[in-house]
Amino acid sequence: MRHSAFGPIDIPVDFWIHPDVIGALARRDMRELFGLLRERTGVSQTRLGTAVGMAQGRISDIMHGKHQNTTVRKLNEIADGLCMPAHARAALGLPEDAIVKTEYPATTDLAVAAMTGLLRADESKSETLLSAAPDPALWNAAALAWLVGEPDEQLSGTDTGRAVGQSDVARVRASTALFGDLDNRFGGAHARRSLIHFLDRDAVALLAGRYAEQTGRELFAAVARASLLAAWTSYDCGLHGLAQRYFVHALRLAQAADARQLACHIMGGMSHQATYLGRTAEAANLARAAHDGLRDMATPALTARFRAMEARALARAGDRRGCQVALTAAERAFRTPEPDRDPDFIGYFNEAELTAEIAHCLLDLGDSREAASHAANATPSDGQYARSDFFITIVHADALADDDEPGRACRTALNALQLGEALTSARCVTYVREFRKRLIRFGDSTELRDFTRQAERHALWVKAASNPIKTAASHGGRHRDADS
Numbered sequence: 324m325r326h327s328a329f330g331p332i333d334i335p336v337d338f339w340i341h342p343d344v345i346g347a348l349a350r351r352d353m354r355e356l357f358g359l360l361r362e363r364t365g366v367s368q369t370r371l372g373t374a375v376g377m378a379q380g381r382i383s384d385i386m387h388g389k390h391q392n393t394t395v396r397k398l399n400e401i402a403d404g405l406c407m408p409a410h411a412r413a414a415l416g417l418p419e420d421a422i423v424k425t426e427y428p429a430t431t432d433l434a435v436a437a438m439t440g441l442l443r444a445d446e447s448k449s450e451t452l453l454s455a456a457p458d459p460a461l462w463n464a465a466a467l468a469w470l471v472g473e474p475d476e477q478l479s480g481t482d483t484g485r486a487v488g489q490s491d492v493a494r495v496r497a498s499t500a501l502f503g504d505l506d507n508r509f510g511g512a513h514a515r516r517s518l519i520h521f522l523d524r525d526a527v528a529l530l531a532g533r534y535a536e537q538t539g540r541e542l543f544a545a546v547a548r549a550s551l552l553a554a555w556t557s558y559d560c561g562l563h564g565l566a567q568r569y570f571v572h573a574l575r576l577a578q579a580a581d582a583r584q585l586a587c588h589i590m591g592g593m594s595h596q597a598t599y600l601g602r603t604a605e606a607a608n609l610a611r612a613a614h615d616g617l618r619d620m621a622t623p624a625l626t627a628r629f630r631a632m633e634a635r636a637l638a639r640a641g642d643r644r645g646c647q648v649a650l651t652a653a654e655r656a657f658r659t660p661e662p663d664r665d666p667d668f669i670g671y672f673n674e675a676e677l678t679a680e681i682a683h684c685l686l687d688l689g690d691s692r693e694a695a696s697h698a699a700n701a702t703p704s705d706g707q708y709a710r711s712d713f714f715i716t717i718v719h720a721d722a723l724a725d726d727d728e729p730g731r732a733c734r735t736a737l738n739a740l741q742l743g744e745a746l747t748s749a750r751c752v753t754y755v756r757e758f759r760k761r762l763i764r765f766g767d768s769t770e771l772r773d774f775t776r777q778a779e780r781h782a783l784w785v786k787a788a789s790n791p792i793k794t795a796a797s798h799g800g801r802h803r804d805a806d807s
């Protein structure tokens with residue numbers, strides 16, 4: 324292939340989506356990248372150096388392993404000189420508008436590249452990414468793309484990558500379970516950074532390995548669940564734009580895995596976030612897409628959860644009749660349990676969980692007495708799901724306050740604060756702030772002053788007073804594994 328001395332290097336479009344190229348970019352391995360460029364385009368070291376602003380001798384040093392360029396400035400110069408497309412820049416971990424302006428990836432290779440770029444930008448604490456706002460249109464676009472899409476015929480593994488086996492899949496699953504347990508007990512901020520590092524440096528890297536088809540599908544499903552947990556922990560930290568992007572990429576990996584139930588579960592999580600942010604129309608649509616997308620793989624627990632998510636969105640929107648229809652459907656599905664057919668990630672959805680969802684709906688609809696009754700009957704988990712226990716207890720306190728029982732409300736709120744003592748969670752802080760607002764109308768009294776003195780001993784109460792969070796929050800539900 325002949326190259327002009329000064330014009331752009333003629334690089335085939337499909338070069339940038341090849342798994343070994345994506346792998347080199349993800350590792351920031353310029354030695355391998357330059358070698359692949361020479362092998363597949365015939366470009367000389369001199370011409371390559373001219374394109375990226377380096378002397379031929381420096382290119383030679385890089386290709387012989389004597390030098391490595393990894394500074395962001397130099398990587399940007401290399402990306403500009405090679406006219407890298409957005410997904411390649413993202414895989415290299417460069418701050419890029421395309422990471423923020425997320426689209427549902429069309430192919431598995433693009434999905435892996437996009438996920439790699441997102442993780443790398445998150446690891447580097449890109450302010451553009453961390454401060455990104457959620458895009459309401461992205462929820463609907465991702466759900467539609469999944470509903471009309473098909474599982475990928477071929478995954479993105481390579482013939483030359485490291486061998487990946489069932490032990491690797493088991494390691495990803497076990498690590499995700501460990502991070503999920505930490506998240507449930509201590510909140511999203513506790514181990515989010517460690518989870519992202521694990522995904523970036525270990526889990527996603529396996530996708531570019533060499534594996535049999537069945538192992539590959541299981542691997543993609545395992546990484547999708549880890550990515551879903553990244554979405555939930557980011558959501559719990561109040562990083563809503565980032566969380567939305569992890570949800571979308573988890574959904575795409577689940578599609579590659581042909582994991583329909585998991586994909587629908589992910590859309591249920593997206594619905595949960597949309598309701599929290601007040602985007603009730605999108606939330607209801609996502610819950611319905613999750614329910615309808617199950618097709619012949621529906622189980623009672625999954626059906627009940629998705630109809631409950633729909634009810635939550637409709638309650639938040641003030642649609643009493645629609646909420647009641649959805650809750651009735653959820654309760655009807657739950658009456659005929661089939662635990663042998665349920666995937667393991669929905670095992671948390673028991674009677675207490677459904678009761679908690681009903682309590683949330685009733686509170687949003689203004690039925691405070693009924694909400695308090697249901698919240699009181701949602702049995703705590705004895706510490707395994709501390710955040711979930713906190714949520715339903717503070718919802719109970721909210722309902723009591725709305726029912727003009729400030730004394731009982733304050734006593735219940737103190738229980739909630741005790742349950743949440745070890746939690747580092749932006750959502751929990753927001754809930755405490757909502758409860759504080761409910762107390763204003765009761766004025767000043769000895770009882771309330773005594774409550775405040777006791778509440779000020781708890782971290783969540785102090786954070787709610789001193790660290791305002793700008794969000795259109797509604798009451799959240801339990802969060803287990805991938806709901807969590």
